[in-house]
Amino acid sequence: MMNKLFRQSHLANTLRTKTIFRREFSTEVKDAFNNIPQGIKDLTSRKIYKTHNHPLNTLITKIEDFFLNKKVSDLQIPGEKFKLFQDFDPLVKVKECFDDLGIPEDHVSRRVTDTYYHNKEIVLRPHTSVHQIPLMKLQGNSAFLVVGDVYRKDTVDKTHYPAFHQMEGVRTYSLKDIGAKDIKEAKLITERDLKQVLENLARNIFGDVEMRWVDAYFPFTEPSIELEIFYNNEWLEVLGCGVIHNQVMARAGKDINNECGWAFGLGLERWAMKLFDINDIRLFWSQDDRFINQFKHGEISKFKPYSKYPACYKDIAFWVPSPVSDDTFNENDFFYLVRSISQDMAETVELIDTFTHPKSQRVSRCYRINYRNMDRSLTNEEVDALQVKIRGLVETELGCELR
Numbered sequence: 001m002m003n004k005l006f007r008q009s010h011l012a013n014t015l016r017t018k019t020i021f022r023r024e025f026s027t028e029v030k031d032a033f034n035n036i037p038q039g040i041k042d043l044t045s046r047k048i049y050k051t052h053n054h055p056l057n058t059l060i061t062k063i064e065d066f067f068l069n070k071k072v073s074d075l076q077i078p079g080e081k082f083k084l085f086q087d088f089d090p091l092v093k094v095k096e097c098f099d100d101l102g103i104p105e106d107h108v109s110r111r112v113t114d115t116y117y118h119n120k121e122i123v124l125r126p127h128t129s130v131h132q133i134p135l136m137k138l139q140g141n142s143a144f145l146v147v148g149d150v151y152r153k154d155t156v157d158k159t160h161y162p163a164f165h166q167m168e169g170v171r172t173y174s175l176k177d178i179g180a181k182d183i184k185e186a187k188l189i190t191e192r193d194l195k196q197v198l199e200n201l202a203r204n205i206f207g208d209v210e211m212r213w214v215d216a217y218f219p220f221t222e223p224s225i226e227l228e229i230f231y232n233n234e235w236l237e238v239l240g241c242g243v244i245h246n247q248v249m250a251r252a253g254k255d256i257n258n259e260c261g262w263a264f265g266l267g268l269e270r271w272a273m274k275l276f277d278i279n280d281i282r283l284f285w286s287q288d289d290r291f292i293n294q295f296k297h298g299e300i301s302k303f304k305p306y307s308k309y310p311a312c313y314k315d316i317a318f319w320v321p322s323p324v325s326d327d328t329f330n331e332n333d334f335f336y337l338v339r340s341i342s343q344d345m346a347e348t349v350e351l352i353d354t355f356t357h358p359k360s361q362r363v364s365r366c367y368r369i370n371y372r373n374m375d376r377s378l379t380n381e382e383v384d385a386l387q388v389k390i391r392g393l394v395e396t397e398l399g400c401e402l403r
């Protein structure tokens with residue numbers, strides 16, 4: 001969930017940012033960049049994280065309770081109160097989402113194969129970090145949380161779904177607030193505070209777990225670290241965070257010699273899947289009462305899988321265009337195609353074989369698509385029809401030759 005995409009080295013830039021505003025799909029100019037299918041647009045209005053009894057909603061409430069009502073760390077900052085924002089439009093500006101956070105121009109996360117573009121300048125946010133700077137700019141926002149649905153084109157498996165949810169947290173202070181003599185000391189205090197707050201949070205939600213900190217890289221924090229917890233016999237990465245980068249502070253209108261702060265981002269499904277024992281990410285979007293009726297608001301309880309409908313797999317093999325490169329055939333395009341055609345019925349898509357023809361050097365790939373509907377049985381005819389559609393589009397849209 002803590003996408004590798006945001007970790008690579010970055011170039012400096014000095015773009016300025018504007019405050020948040022609401023957008024509608026229909027009122028903006030579309031262009032060749034537009035790659036948001038109707039199915040994804042429909043998800044933007046579901047707001048499952050606000051649904052009463054929903055595990056995501058319970059988790060948010062619990063984290064919110066920690067930040068709003070508990071002592072988060074030893075630092076007591078006069079007048080400080082964490083605020084929760086959860087109503088920002090997921091359509092955001094490319095500039096705010098990438099440029100202002102120091103994500104380089106040629107970064108993979110900006111590609112149309114990775115991010116949903118409404119047009120050249122507007123995307124469906126791939127992370128809630130997009131809201132950091134605009135919020136910090138507003139007077140009085142020195143401690144806040146942002147929750148929202150985020151969108152990424154990604155692999156098809158049980159832990160990835162093109163829409164998921166993140167929570168962002170930010171706390172900033174001045175040297176005076178924390179009694180630091182200079183900015184160097186302030187940053188050390190900030191890092192210590194960050195670790196303390198997030199360890200307290202993890203303990204508050206997961207119980208008395210073992211934890212460890214791992215070095216990381218994000219363009220918008222320095223240093224950057226990740227928290228891992230030992231839960232159900234495995235180490236689990238639960239969040240990324242760091243001391244807010246000077247450039248980000250400066251773009252938020254802060255005096256970098258007198259103010260500093262920390263930020264974190266966490267994937268809510270990743271937490272909820274572990275806490276509630278939900279083993280397929282599609283379940284969060286299920287409209288089947290047998291899902292939602294199992295949960296009570298504010299209570300973390302284990303999900304009891306209801307009778308699973310049978311799965312059915314189909315293989316598809318094709319020659320990818322030559323010469324083979326990320327530009328001629330990008331796997332994400334194939335995943336995206338399978339998703340768009342099958343909606344939520346593709347449970348996993350796995351590459352099961354690749355083959356290079358010894359003479360022609362052409363490359364063939366074979367993928368196995370596992371179909372299963374969470375809420376009802378699929379008929380053979382239905383699956384066959386999906387497969388036929390996918391096969392057709394692999395040729396016409398991706399320029400591959402079926403085998």
Ligand code: DAH
Nearest residue numbers: 003127240241242263264265
């Ligand atoms: N935006 C990052 C992601 O989606 C997560 C993240 C990392 C957020 C570090 C932060 C941060 O605020 O400081 O992968």
